[in-house]
Amino acid sequence: MVSPQVEPAQEAFLLLDPADNVLVCIRDAALGEIVTIDGVAMPLPQAVPLGHKIARHDLAVGDKVLRYGAPIGSMKAATPRGGHVHSHNLASDYIPAHGRDASTKGSK
Amino acid sequence: MQHHPIQGFLRADGRKGVRNVVLVAYLVECAHHVARRIVSAIDDPDVQLAGFPGCYPNSYAAQMMAAIATHPNVGGVLVISLGCEGFDRQTLAAQVAASGRPVETLVIQQTGGTRATIDAGREAVARLRAAAAQAPRVPMAVSELVVGTICGGSDGTSGITANPAVGRCFDMLVAEGATCIFEETGELIGCEQVMAARAVTPELGDEIEACVAKAARYYATLGYGSFAPGNADGGLTTQEEKSLGAYSKSGASPISGLIRPGERTGGPGLYLMDVVPDGEVRFGFPNISDNAEIVEMIASGCHLILFTTGRGSVVGSAVSPVIKVCANPETYARLAEDMDVDAGRILHGKATLDEVGTEIFDQVVAVAAGAQTRSEALGHQEFILTYKQFEPSGPGCLPLAHRAGALT
Incomplete structure (x- = not known):
């Protein structure tokens, strides 16, 4: 029974541009939470934190990823619809990003 | 919203400031401690520290320091020199004096060391503050x-809330002639x-594409x-x-020009600053942290800085107030005291981009009229200036300006 003060759960993902193939998370979303992507409901295959991205549909190696309707890099590993899109499967077409271990692993 | 009128500080060179800072400027790290002690002993938010750490001369740093010391928010300058550093203190003092500002110089090696220079510096700042207080207050338009x-x-x-909201504010400011x-x-x-397509001339568009290509090579x-990593x-x-x-x-206004750090725009409108040095990679990263970028924009005449943050920066700046616009509602909940604007409301439909853009515009006017930002209230006065190398801007960079009036 939901108390009347509690707002209905807000959609966790936002499509920024109709051309985009990723959705942006606007509140922390839990593993298994039912999300609706292009009208189709599915359980989220992983938890996703605020600000992160998931695939709008299946993405293959080499696919350009579009956000704001513009390319933000290319897929280096495939991911299914709803999968987390981040440093493990998406890379820049310009300059590689670096993590906190960069200074111990070397600058390149 | 009814705006308070802005009463600017009129400088002898005709420019108007929104603050009346006495700047204590050290010219090498060896003079930093003495300068800091002078500022901390006086303990007034309008007496601020700036400086350059290096002993080797650098024309970029000299131009930047001169631009900061003659910024419209600055009413007087105390130069603290060790005595043997590479920075040309006489030229800096002459540039400040030529702008009509009171300036004094203390050379630690000639004044009798640490204690004597701190004591002399406190007396000098008292004289400079009294002189700066004489600056006439005049109406100042947006x-x-x-x-x-x-x-x-x-x-x-950031790219969904705070940044486009600042873009709306920029569109409003440009429409007002700022x-x-x-x-x-x-x-x-x-x-x-996409940026080049917004340039007011094709030549400027070419310069913009070239400067981003330079940045990509440099990095x-x-x-x-x-x-x-954050x-x-x-x-x-x-x-x-x-x-x-x-x-x-950047909003949606046409781009009127491309400037270098410390260079002035020469006219109203929207400008891009090229912060990446020219030539071979020489002195390391273009800007080693956010405050290095803030200092460069202040050197180009910025009275105020709009700082958007998602993870939650807490910095302010010496010389010009910093208004912090927080993109992320979770960050805002944790760091509310440090944030001036809660743009994360946009994510949950509690405000529109236009509403937050208008709120930022209203804060710009209020802070220009004297209201304290959160970082000012918390005492933030960060300043960092390091080595760089620039060539003069190309002829296509400022198509609308009278270049003779702009610094290079």
Whole structure:
């Protein structure tokens, strides 16, 4: 029974541009939470934190990823619809990003 | 919203400031401690510290320091020199004096060391403050403001909330006839073509594409993009994703020119600042942290800085107030005391981009009229200036300005 003060759960993902193939998370979303992507409901295959991205549909190696309707890099590993899109499967077409271990692993 | 009228501080060179700071400027790290002790002993928010750490001379640093010391928010300058450093203290003092500002110089090696210079510095600052207090207060229009924007600690929300909201504010300021500056060409990699299309002339568009290509080469040589680990924690994956979000701070106005740090725009409108040095990679990263970018925008005349943050930067700046616009609602909940604007409301439909853009515009006017920002209230006065090398701007960079009136 939901108390009347509690707002209905807000959609966790936002499509920024109709051309985009990723959705942006606007509140922390839990593993298994039912999300609706292009009208189709599915359980989220992983938890996703605020600000992160998931695939709008299946993405293959080499696919350009579009956000704001513009390319933000290319897929280096495939991911299914709803999968987390981040440093493990998406890379820049310009300059590689670096993590906190960069200074111990070397600058390149 | 009814705005309070802005009462600017009129300087002898005709420019108007929104603050009346006495700057204590050290010219080498060896003079830093003495300068800091003078500032901390006086303990007044309008007596502020700036400085340059290096002993080797650098024309960029000399031009930047002169531009900061003659900034319209500055009413007087105390120069603290060790005595043997490479910085040309006489030229700096002459430039400040030529701007009509009171200036005094103390050379530690000639004044009798640490204690004697701190004592002499406190007396000098008292004289400088008394002189600065004589600056006439005159009405100042929004069209006379120069406003810069920077993002720091960006995350996946920055490009959806705070950055486009600042873009709306920039559109409103430009429509009022003000001057707006955005920057960090290394954080615009991937946006060069859309940006060039907004240039007021094709030649300027070419200059914009060339300066982003220069930034991409420079960062590629260094091995790192302008992308911090916290950006990835916050959901940003690539340089171009961060860039597209950062780019939205510029709004939708035409781009009127491309300036170098310390160079003035020479007219109203929206300008891009090229912060990446020219020539071979020489002195390291273009800007080692956010405050290095803020200092460069202040050197180009910014009265105020709009700082967007997702992860949660807390900094302010010496000389010009910093208004912090928080993109991420979770960050705002944790760091509310440090934030001036809660743009994360946009994510949950509690405000529109236009509403937050208007709120930022209202804060710009209020802060120009004297209201304290959060970082001012908390005592933030960061300042950092390091080595760089620039060539003069190309002829296509400022198509609308009377170049004779702009610094190079």
